[in-house]
Amino acid sequence: MMDPILLTPGPLTTSMETRSAMLVDWGSWDGAFNALTASVCDDLLAIVNAQNDHVCVPLQGSGTFSVEAALGTLVPKDGKVLVPDNGSYCKRITRILGYLGREAVVLPHDEQEPADPARIDAALAADAAITHVAQVHCETGTGILNPLPKIAAIVEKRGRGLIIDAMSSYGAIPIDARSLRFDALIAASGKCLEGVPGMGFIIARRTTLQGSAGNSHSLAMDLVDQWQYLQKTGQWRFTPPTHVLAALRSAIDQYKAQGGQAARLARYAGNCAALVSGMRALGLETFLPDALQAPIIVTFHAPNDPAYNFGEFYRRVRERGFILYPGKLTAVDTFRVGCIGAIGADALKRAVAAIAGVLEEMGVRRFSRAGIG
Ligand SMILES: *Cc1c(COP(=O)(O)O)cnc(C)c1O
Numbered sequence: 001m002m003d004p005i006l007l008t009p010g011p012l013t014t015s016m017e018t019r020s021a022m023l024v025d026w027g028s029w030d031g032a033f034n035a036l037t038a039s040v041c042d043d044l045l046a047i048v049n050a051q052n053d054h055v056c057v058p059l060q061g062s063g064t065f066s067v068e069a070a071l072g073t074l075v076p077k078d079g080k081v082l083v084p085d086n087g088s089y090c091k092r093i094t095r096i097l098g099y100l101g102r103e104a105v106v107l108p109h110d111e112q113e114p115a116d117p118a119r120i121d122a123a124l125a126a127d128a129a130i131t132h133v134a135q136v137h138c139e140t141g142t143g144i145l146n147p148l149p150k151i152a153a154i155v156e157k158r159g160r161g162l163i164i165d166a167m168s169s170y171g172a173i174p175i176d177a178r179s180l181r182f183d184a185l186i187a188a189s190g191k192c193l194e195g196v197p198g199m200g201f202i203i204a205r206r207t208t209l210q211g212s213a214g215n216s217h218s219l220a221m222d223l224v225d226q227w228q229y230l231q232k233t234g235q236w237r238f239t240p241p242t243h244v245l246a247a248l249r250s251a252i253d254q255y256k257a258q259g260g261q262a263a264r265l266a267r268y269a270g271n272c273a274a275l276v277s278g279m280r281a282l283g284l285e286t287f288l289p290d291a292l293q294a295p296i297i298v299t300f301h302a303p304n305d306p307a308y309n310f311g312e313f314y315r316r317v318r319e320r321g322f323i324l325y326p327g328k329l330t331a332v333d334t335f336r337v338g339c340i341g342a343i344g345a346d347a348l349k350r351a352v353a354a355i356a357g358v359l360e361e362m363g364v365r366r367f368s369r370a371g372i373g
Contacts, residue, residue, distance in 0.1 A: 002321060004318060004321050004322060004323045005321060005322050005323070005341075005343060005347050005351070006323045006338070006341060007322055007323060007324055007325065007337045007338045007339075007341075007348075007351060008297075008323060008324075008325045008336075008338045009140045009168055009191065009296065009297045009325065009336075009338050009340065010063075010168075010188070010190040010191045010197055010340075011190050011196065011197045012190065012191070012194065012338060012340055012341030012342075013341035013342050013343050013347075014194055014195070014196060014247070014251070014341070014342055015194065015251075015254060015342040017250055017254060018194065018195060018196065018247050018250050018251045018254065018342070019196075019247070020250075021246045021247045021249065021250035021251075022196070022243040022244075022246060022247050024246060025242070025243075026242040026243075026245075026246060028235065028236070028239060028240050028242060029235055031234075033240070033242060033245075034233075034234035034235055035234075036245055036246065036249055037058065037230070037234065037235075037236065037240070037245060038234065039249065040058070040245060040248055040249055040252065041056035041058060041201070042056075043252050043256075044056045044187075044201055044203065044252075045203060047170070047171060047260070047261065048170070048175045048176065048177050048185065048203060049176050049177050049178050050177035050185075050203050052177075052178075053177070053205055053206060053207075054177060054203045054204060054205055054206060055203075055204055055206050055209060055227060056201055056202070056203055056204075057201065057202045057204055057209070057223045057226050057227045057230070058199055058200070058201045058226075058230075058236065058240075058245075059199065059200050059201065059202065059221075059223070059226060060198070060199055060236070060238065060239075060240065060241055061198075061199065061200060062188065062197060062198075062200070063167045063186070063187070063188035063190075063191070063200045064092065064096075065200060065221070066186045066187075066188060066200025066201065066202055067092070067093065067096060067165055067167075067186050067200075068096045068099075068100070068221060069200075069202065069216075069218075069221040069222070069223050069226075070163055070184045070186050070202045070204070070223065071093070071096055071097060071100060071102065071134065071163065072100050072102075072215065072216045072217055072218060072221050072222075073209075073212050073215055073216045073221070073222060073223040073224060074132070074161065074163060074183055074184055074204070074208060074209070074212050074215065074223075075097075075100075075102050075131065075132055075161075075163075075215065076131070076212075076215050077101070077102070077215065079102055079103070079131040079132060080102070080103040080104075080105065080127075080129050080130045080131050080132075081093075081097055081102055081103065081104050081105070081130070081131070081132045081133070081134050081163075082104075082105045082107060082120065082123055082124065082127075082130045082132070082133045082134070082160075083097070083104055083105065083106050083107065083133075083134050084107045084109060084115035084116070084119075084120055084133070084135060084146070084151075085106050085107060085108050085109060086109035086110065086111055086113055086114065086115055086136075086139055086142075086144060086146070087111055087136070087139035087140075087141035087142050087144065087328075088139075088140075088141035088328045089136045089139055089140055089141055089165060089167070090136050090139060093134045093136070093165065094106055097134075100217060101217075105123065105127065105130060107119060107120065107123055111141070111142050111144070111287075111329060111331075112142070112144070112287070112288060112289075112292070114144060114145065114146050114147055114292055115135065115136075115146040115147065115151060117147060117150040117151050117153075117154050120133065120151055120154055120155070121154045121157075121158070124154070124155070124158040124160060125158070130160060131160060131161060132160055132161040132162070132163055132183070133151070133155045133160055133161070133162050133163070134163045134165070135148065135151055135162065135163070135164050135165070136164075136165040137164055137165065137166040137167075137168075137169040137170075137173065137175070138166075138167075138168045138169040138173065138294040138296050140167070140168040140296065140297055141328040141329070142287060142288060142299050142328070142329065143287075143288060143293055143294055143296060143297045143298050143299050143336070144288055144292050144293070144294065145169075145173070145292065145293070145294035148164065148175070148180065149179075149180055152164075152180045152181055152182060155181075156181045161183040161208065162181065162182040162183055162184075163182070163183055163184045163185075163186070164182050164184065164185040164186065165186055166185050166186060166187050167186060167187050167188055167191055167200075168191050168192065168294075168296050168297070168340075169187075169192065169294065169296065170185070170187030170191065170192060170193070171187070171191070171192035171193045171255065171261060171264055172192035172261065172264045172265050172268055172295075172296065172340070173261075173265060173294065173296075174261060174265070177203070182203075182205070183204065183205045183208045184202050184203065184204045184205070184208070185202070185203040186200060186201070186202050186203075187200065187201060187203075188200040188201070189201075189244055189245075189247070189248045189251075191340065192264060192268075192296070192340055193248065193251050193252060193255060194251050194254070194255070194340075194341060194342050195244065195247050195248035195250075195251040195252075196243075196244055196247045196248075197244070198241040198243075198244035199240075199241045199244050199245065199248070202223055204223065204227075209223065209224060209227060210224075212224050220238065225237065265295070267344065268295040268296065268339050268340055269295040270344070270345045271295065271339040271340075271343065271344065271345050271347075271348050272293070272295035272296075272298060272339040272348075273295075273345070274345035274348040274349050274352075275298055275337055275339060275348040275351070275352065276290070276293075276298060278348070278349060278352030278353075279298075279300060279337075279352055279355070281352075282352070282355070282356050282359070282367055283367030283368055284300050284301070284303065284355075284367050284368070285300065285301045285367075285368050285369050286298055286299065286300055286301075287299035287300065287301060287329070287332070287334055295339050296338070296339060296340055297325070297336050297337070297338045297339060297340070298336065298337050298338075298339065299327060299329070299334045299335075299336050300334060300335055300336070300337065301332065301333070301334055301368070301369040302327070302333040302334055302335060303359065303364045303366060303367045303368070304366050304368065304369055305364045305365055305366040305367075307362050307363040307364045307365070308359070308362065308364045310326060310327075310333075310335055312362060313335070313358060313359070313362065314326075314335075316358040316361065316362070317351075317354055317355060317358050320354035320357065320358065321350075321354065322350075322351045322354050322355075324336070324337055325337065325338060332369075337351065
């Protein structure tokens, strides 16, 4: 049987070239590996035009490790962080702040409502003690795109620091450090760059990072220490994810050869359009209106039919070669389908055909939320 296609927000389907790049073992203190680290970090800065004022600090672990490291390193112990919350990854930031003992102010939003720049502005105006805003760019819990440029302009105007979780947008959705001011932007190897999972990275404002020594509660998560060691030795502190970095080097080479951010966004937009139009033709409904939908991951309402259950649906779609993702909403029953990875619109069309076949097999007749489809 062929490997299944992962329609999830990471790990995702990678190219044969990316996977093949992991067939070499690297010595972690070897000059060739140090050069690999330096070249990847240079490219990660260049992708968001951040070479002038920012540095790239790579970190072992999944993306959340890098989010936690950025918050713990850049927010002082007496800092206070505004978290505009419209989904599960925003809530994760609030949980992290709780563990770190950093004060959080949550600005609750509906899950179908983009983070509201006017409310952020008002919250900052009302509370001078807020030092930072922690903003998720694409909220992968639903797939909603938050208006990052507008929010960044407000945070800059109010003179606070901005920490961006750009995990599921970096590389695909435009972010330009020359026009959008941030203290830190966090992403990882295994999302829109289409590497394999295992490391994250923080694009941090150099002066902010330099002024952050002593903030971190944790040695392993201290980005200042990681960065200083990297500068001094060219090496990661502690065992680096050598194969993950080699795969990321290859994935970035392919990214550039394919046309960079604009081409990646165009392919994902094509994937998303093929998915959404196919699913709507079946009668399934998206959770978000098109205007708020990022072409990264799409949340669908579960069919309102007693014959449907996600576990069985998932198993049967998997048998046909596609891995779906459960929903992450508490109020409504949903499932999610990713648009990212080394796949094209043809894969999404085949996935829609598989979903149609499975729902028919299961005897699901009412596809829409209201049960009228
Ligand atoms: C994937 C993702 C993360 C990190 O999740 P991990 O499971 O730790 O890799 C963080 N934020 C967003 C918005 C994401 O999509």
